[in-house]
Amino acid sequence: MAALTSTVMPLTGGTIAFTAAAAGGDTCQTGAGVLLVVKNGDASEHTVTLVTPGTVNGLAIADREVTVAAGAQVGIPVNDDYRDPSTGRASLTYDAVTSVEVAVIRGLA
Template structure:
């Protein structure tokens, strides 16, 4: 499991650094101006899942799952609902990691 760090996006533009998606999943900071950008360079669709650790009325809140088609990318807001109370970070898993990269972007 890798701990992804947030990278600030400058108003003039930025070229973020992407990390290979970890087979055991990744963690990321959460916040209203943070996005997870996942690029699927593989030949089949990959599902990116963000664990939602909370409950509502005693019932578990469903995890967020985003399908990223082969050769496509997706942006996922890293909202506070994904914050783990112990680590303070979001837990992210991938259904496959071959040719999948990710970066956490902090918007200005």
């Protein structure tokens, strides 16, 4: 797993720097205002899964799956619901990484 670095966006705006999605998955910061941006340059749709750690009354909480259409770009909020208490980061997996790029951005607090 690769640890994605968050880019803080200034109030005047900024460039989003994408990196290739890792075949073994990635991790990223969580919190209010954190956004995972996924760009799918492939001819097929791909699914990004945000692992949801924890349980409620002994039942596992379902992971969040987000489908990214071919040629599309989506933003996915990564709030603290996805924070793994053992790492302090969210775990991300992908059904495939062909032509998939990701970036993590957050606004100024």
